[in-house]
Amino acid sequence: MARLNDQVGALLQEYADLLLLTGGDAYRARSYEKAARSVAGHAGDLDGLDAKGLQTIPGVGKSTAGKIAEYLGTGRIQALEALRADIPPGVREIMGIPTVGPKKAALIHRELGVSTVDELLDAARTGRLDDLPGLGARTAGNIVRGIQVLRSGAGRSLLDAALALAAEIAAAVRAAPGCERCAHAGSLRRMRESVGDVDILAAAHDSAPLMAALTGLPLTAEVLVGGPTKTSVRTTTGVQVDLRVVPPEDWGAAMVYFTGSKAHNIKLRGRAVKAGLKLSEYGLFDAGDGRRIASRTEEEVYAALGLPWIPPELREDRGEIEAALAGGLPVLVEESDLRGDLHTHTDLTDGLAPLEEMLAAAHARGHAYYAVTDHAPDLSMQRMTDAKMLAQREQLRSQAGRHGRMRLLHGTELNIGPDGGVDWPAAFLAGFDICVASIHSHFGLDRDAQTRRLLRACENPYVHVIGHPATRLLGRRDGIDADWEAVYAACARTGTALEVNGSPERLDLGDERIAAARRHGVRFAIDSDAHAVGHLGNLRYGVATARRGGLTADEVVNTWPLTRLRAFLRAKAR
Structure with a gap:
């Protein structure tokens, strides 16, 4: 709900x-x-x-x-x-x-x-x-x-809404008598950007109290299927939720099976067959005598197949099993690796909270550094002026030391025009600690024009990060058409980071483009694009998308200490 x-x-x-x-x-x-x-x-x-x-x-x-x-x-x-x-x-x-x-x-x-x-x-x-x-x-x-x-996008839930719904249901099921474990599975556990339904897996010897907990929730509008191992309901918001209950000893195998993806599971079953084994949601068995080999934990199941545990976000049959066999699985970035947020807004433009509130909330989240990046003047509805931006810079400097050891960066989100130009001249841009540049209009330009504007932005010595690069809004607007391989190459050559925007409506870049860009050696910034205090938590969704793209902490510039980050930012203007 x-x-x-x-x-x-x-x-x-x-x-x-x-x-x-x-x-x-x-x-x-x-x-x-x-x-x-x-x-x-x-x-x-x-x-x-x-x-x-x-x-x-x-x-x-x-x-x-x-x-x-x-x-x-x-x-x-x-x-x-x-x-x-x-x-x-x-x-x-x-x-x-x-x-x-x-x-x-x-x-x-x-x-x-x-x-x-x-x-x-x-x-x-x-x-x-x-x-x-x-x-x-x-x-x-x-x-x-x-x-x-x-x-x-009809009938699909965005990641934040699906996670909130899953958490509410799992909490209710977990509180039911006899429940030993409960967690979400399926595409939601793989942290896909949107999901068609929500899968919940629980472990108990007696499933009846758990099923009753689901069907008795106020958010349950209709029971679609009821039974001892699976109950499906439709919520008041139209989302289908499937609850499966397994014996505690089958938990690991069931989590592998119901997390998926289907293609990943087919690869696992293929390995099992070659080894004379049989893999199902009930466990890994000897195909000859039916003896159970592993089932209690996911780690046991993967190990019995000769594999290390594979993070759920990677289970899409995009080479993760081959990488695991070769010892080449990346150590994925964690939210705890992030030291700061490099793209946020205040009520000076289209944000909802004043500067002081955003800084206090960022400090409460434990950030080591924090950038304020309000919009520049080319977005005329924001009514930005040079004087307003300079006044904000002085206001930010006056806040130094008031939020513990958190360091404050003054930045801006520039608008990338149809020709690739940005709002302010070089002399003014040189005064910012960080500049994020994003496309906000002219989404219908052809492939060559979109590519040229992005390349020119990358080549600007004062543009450090390309914000929400594809400009997509999930279920509302497709991304722009560009020669992305050329864009990735330009980012790598110029030292321009690509943003993984954590807004659940964007998650841009998406996972497949992240994977393609990292092959060029591109650096990334995982940002919240917060327009309110509550949006600072968007970093969670950005990290999930980054993990699906295979990113490690070292590839993300805002996991770095401030001294290394500042060196990266300064190097662009040389």
Whole structure:
């Protein structure tokens, strides 16, 4: 089940979108949008806060607090339901298509009478959008691709939501009488960027209390399958959860089997067959006499197959078994290896918390160093100026020594323009400790143009990190098309790090591109891209993606001591 803050944030965002869709005041809609982001990113739980307490959250005024309090008390927001009643459900779905949004959805509905996604797809493909003001054939093509992206992610949960759901269910099952062990398995344990369902594995001699714990949860909406070894339910948010209970002595073999992947397990079974063994979820057995060889722990099962234990994130049949046989498995980066965060925002631009709060939260997380990287002026909606940025630098310097031994770095997130240029001239950029440069627009440029802009950014002596390099938003926007091999080579040649962005909506670079880039000797930065105090925990998801790409700690620049990191940053400008 989604965290209460996220539920309320989503409702406020929907209210903002519907205000725009119905022609409401744009300023009012933006205030609700800001409140939505602030509530979702709020570190504390909303439950138990009264209207006065709610107004202490940045961006939450009296009217917004009233709506939140109404939802906390009744489970409804009457004003939101009134707006929903005025708009066909299909139009609200259209609004969520990448590249559309509320204004275009309203225009298309008003001018063409389009009320469903299928009708919009037909209108885009038959040219009926081409003559609408502000649209045209190119926009129609983007809408078709946006629908395809949206449908490809339908029914899937992002990593953070799936992990939160799994943790809640596992805690309930673990508390049931007789439960000896409980953990999530499947693609979630392999930390894939999104999952179709959630697999929970438990160990007990009597499964009945454990199954009852799952089916009795408030988040369980429907029991799909019930039995002594497996129960499947659908949650109130539509996610399927499968709980399997095995005898404690079978735990290791069951974890191997139900973690997968299918291709990895096929390779393991092939090794077992060649050795005269049989591998299943019940254990590893002698194929001749049926004698059990191993089953209690994963390590025992892998060892009996002549292999070291393989981290779950690598179990995708991408050469991990061959690497294990050759003694070449990487020692994967851990979250505890990270010494700092190099990409974060404050309320000076589009962040939600003031500088002091972000610094205090970073210190509480134990960072040795921390970079503040608010947006530069080319993103005009952020209203950045030279004076504002210099004032922030002085404010940051005044904070030195107030947060223990944590060292503070002043940086910026530059915008990579369509020609590869960035916001400020060299003389101004030279004053920053670190510059992250990212693409925020012109996503539809062709392959050659996208490649050129990234190469030029890499060659800029003041660009240290390419932020969220592919620009993807999971389930909402595909990444840009570029010659990635050329980009990796340029990063390696110029000493430019590629970011593994920990935002669960991005996880960019993705695991396969990480693996390709590291073959070129590229360095990486695992960052939170935090826009609120609660987002600082995004590092967890960035580390998971980095591990899936095979990264070691030494390949990640923000695992290094500050002296080594500073030397890396200085070397770029030489």
